[in-house]
Amino acid sequence: xxxxxxxxxxxxxxxxxxxxxxxxxxxxxxxxxxxxxxxxxxxxxxxxxxxxxxxxxxxxxxxxxxxxxxxxxxxxxxxxxxxxxxxxxxxxxxxxxxxxxxxxxxxxxxxxxxxxxxxxxxxxxxxxxxxxxxxxxxxxxxxxxxxxxxxxxxxxxxxxxxxxxxxxxxxxxxxxxxxxxxxxxxxxxxxxxxxxxxxxxxxxxxxxxxxxxxxxxxxxxxxxxxxxxxxxxxxxxxxxxxxxxxxxxxxxxxxxxxxxxxxxxxxxxxxxxxxxxxxxxxxxxxxxxxxxxxxx
Amino acid sequence: xxxxxxxxxxxxxxxxxxxxxxxxxxxxxxxxxxxxxxxxxxxxxxxxxxxxxxxxxxxxxxxxxxxxxxxxxxxxxxxxxxxxxxxxxxxxxxxxxxxxxxxxxxxxxxxxxxxxxxxxxxxxxxxxxxxxxxxxxxxxxxxxxxxxxxxxxxxxxxxxxxxxxxxxxxxxxxxxxxxxxxxxxxxxxxxxxxxxxxxxxxxxxxxxxxxxxxxxxxxxxxxxxxxxxxxxxxxxxxxxxxxxxxxxxxxxxxxxxxxxxxxxxxxxxxxxxxxxxxxxxxxxxxxxxxxxxxxxxxxxxxxxxxxxxxxxxxxxxxxxxx
Numbered sequence: 001x002x003x004x005x006x007x008x009x010x011x012x013x014x015x016x017x018x019x020x021x022x023x024x025x026x027x028x029x030x031x032x033x034x035x036x037x038x039x040x041x042x043x044x045x046x047x048x049x050x051x052x053x054x055x056x057x058x059x060x061x062x063x064x065x066x067x068x069x070x071x072x073x074x075x076x077x078x079x080x081x082x083x084x085x086x087x088x089x090x091x092x093x094x095x096x097x098x099x100x101x102x103x104x105x106x107x108x109x110x111x112x113x114x115x116x117x118x119x120x121x122x123x124x125x126x127x128x129x130x131x132x133x134x135x136x137x138x139x140x141x142x143x144x145x146x147x148x149x150x151x152x153x154x155x156x157x158x159x160x161x162x163x164x165x166x167x168x169x170x171x172x173x174x175x176x177x178x179x180x181x182x183x184x185x186x187x188x189x190x191x192x193x194x195x196x197x198x199x200x201x202x203x204x205x206x207x208x209x210x211x212x213x214x215x216x217x218x219x220x221x222x223x224x225x226x227x228x229x230x231x232x233x234x235x236x237x238x239x240x241x242x243x244x245x246x247x248x249x250x251x252x253x254x255x256x257x258x259x260x261x262x263x264x265x266x267x268x269x270x271x272x273x274x275x276x277x278x279x280x281x282x283x284x285x286x287x288x289x290x291x292x293x294x295x296x
Numbered sequence: 297x298x299x300x301x302x303x304x305x306x307x308x309x310x311x312x313x314x315x316x317x318x319x320x321x322x323x324x325x326x327x328x329x330x331x332x333x334x335x336x337x338x339x340x341x342x343x344x345x346x347x348x349x350x351x352x353x354x355x356x357x358x359x360x361x362x363x364x365x366x367x368x369x370x371x372x373x374x375x376x377x378x379x380x381x382x383x384x385x386x387x388x389x390x391x392x393x394x395x396x397x398x399x400x401x402x403x404x405x406x407x408x409x410x411x412x413x414x415x416x417x418x419x420x421x422x423x424x425x426x427x428x429x430x431x432x433x434x435x436x437x438x439x440x441x442x443x444x445x446x447x448x449x450x451x452x453x454x455x456x457x458x459x460x461x462x463x464x465x466x467x468x469x470x471x472x473x474x475x476x477x478x479x480x481x482x483x484x485x486x487x488x489x490x491x492x493x494x495x496x497x498x499x500x501x502x503x504x505x506x507x508x509x510x511x512x513x514x515x516x517x518x519x520x521x522x523x524x525x526x527x528x529x530x531x532x533x534x535x536x537x538x539x540x541x542x543x544x545x546x547x548x549x550x551x552x553x554x555x556x557x558x559x560x561x562x563x564x565x566x567x568x569x570x571x572x573x574x575x576x577x578x579x580x581x582x583x584x585x586x587x588x589x590x591x592x593x594x595x596x597x598x599x600x601x602x603x604x605x606x607x608x609x610x611x612x613x614x615x616x617x618x
Contacts, residue, residue, distance in 0.1 A: 010436045013520055017430025018442065020423045024489025029449055032460035039460065046463075092352060098345045108604065109353040112360070115596045117549040119567045123574060123589040124363045127582055135362045138379050168359065175608060220451070228453035231551040235571050249455045256459045257556065265459045273456045280451060 040267035046260045057267040070251040078226045080163035089170045093177035114171030122235040125165045155244045180214030212291045223279045367587040374583040390587040405569035413547050415484035420543035424494035432502030450492045478559040494539040501535035566592045
């Protein structure tokens with residue numbers, strides 16, 4: 001009886017401390033997600049009240065070529081940034097893990113770009129990519145490239161340009177990999193050394209399995225980042241030229257705030273949520289085959 | 297369930313400042329794997345490392361240098377073809393103009409950004425610490441489930457909720473008569489209800505504080521709130537500064553939030569204003585645009601040099617299993 005009362009008291013105390021988050025979760029997470037589910041079945045032009053239209057928004061989506069285009073563009077962006085980004089970040093982390101003089105200065109420098117607010121880095125890269133006056137083409141011309149690409153202004157190069165720029169901001173990811181590298185037990189390398197394993201084999205059989213949980217974490221974060229990517233293409237290209245950099249979240253934003261199709265935008269928000277859930281779900285499912293946790 | 301998330305596996309001594317990357321001096325036991333014996337290979341490997349590191353550093357730094365360079369040029373020298381490397385004449389005036397010419401709103405935007413940032417940083421830190429204490433120090437049924445739920449909300453991107461949040465804030469204004477849209481409120485009020493990432497980070501720190509401390513205080517008649525304020529919070533100062541720092545970075549970088557909720561240019565934050573400024577200039581006056589970008593970047597860079605350790609430890613902590 002006393003124990004029972006004690007437990008109620010503990011629970012009340014616990015919930016009291018949790019209450020800010022519980023309220024916040026209800027109001028700023030559960031309510032909007034629920035509301036957008038309801039609105040996704042409505043026609044809601046914002047100025048008139050919502051009208052229930054069943055599955056019409058989802059049906060319209062299937063035949064909306066811009067919707068598919070934005071989805072394809074997002075997929076292309078993922079393809080350009082995820083694998084290359086991972087390789088670059090791990091490579092940089094390996095490099096930054098070497099014990100040479102001044103390494104902390106190198107680490108600081110390579111981390112620095114990831115601090116720059118996205119709008120500001122967009123401005124810097126707009127200027128770097130400028131086809132006539134930008135530094136990149138100036139250097140290319142200097143190196144003998146007679147007709148360097150028009151970068152953001154051409155349909156062919158606009159998306160790769162955004163990808164190149166995204167690698168500049170990988171510092172965060174690199175630091176996480178670096179910490180992961182430093183957590184790989186030294187004994188494993190010593191054992192590999194005694195067995196005569198080459199540096200390449202050590203990388204493949206010791207380092208990569210050792211940091212696989214970190215790879216997994218960064219992969220999940222990168223997937224979520226790609227799906228919601230908005231700011232940089234919105235500022236730099238407005239989705240152009242010819243809509244080649246028009247990403248899923250930009251179309252969602254336009255539906256809601258340019259066209260005031262709140263119902264359709266809500267349906268797209270749900271599609272985005274499902275995309276995140278499915279992609280991270282697949283990553284979690286696959287992780288049992290390639291993620292190794294030490295000990296435990 | 298929560299235990300399977302890699303984010304949960306934090307090596308807590310990172311939070312206490314034992315992160316080897318933070319300073320060269322504290323490199324400690326994390327010996328690099330490579331370097332086979334033999335001094336000759338050793339030296340050539342070092343040279344190679346330095347060469348590669350120098351190259352990578354150059355790639356990271358060049359955009360900053362180009363940005364600064366342009367920001368000190370006159371408009372004609374910035375758009376001169378072919379571009380020159382050294383700004384001549386060297387022009388401080390760009391920065392002065394940004395502040396003195398009223399059409400640019402730069403000071404106003406800076407003030408807006410700072411106002412929102414202060415409210416967000418305070419709100420996130422205070423409320424998250426409070427909630428994290430509940431998750432770390434009070435045992436009760438359902439805690440694990442709620443914690444897992446909280447972690448899973450970290451994966452939900454803002455665009456998923458932004459449409460209905462906008463509608464909710466609109467309704468709130470329509471029905472209560474207190475406007476939310478077109479004010480700063482939607483940009484800071486939600487942060488006073490804890491942010492999942494900060495709660496998680498603080499909770500990881502709080503569980504490393506020995507229970508004996510709070511037990512002793514409890515026996516002395518200290519209330520739960522008293523333990524929180526007088527024992528746990530003072531011990532958690534390093535973790536609190538990590539959370540405050542990240543909250544600041546997040547709000548300083550935020551673009552979509554202000555874009556959705558703010559309506560008039562005099563309410564803009566620096567991030568939003570910079571974009572508006574760019575459209576206003578319409579692809580000309582790159583020198584001014586770069587000077588404005590420098591002003592947006594500068595606070596974060598200064599903060600980084602002041603609190604470098606806090607940065608690195610905090611980031612490393614987010615993705616590491618212990």
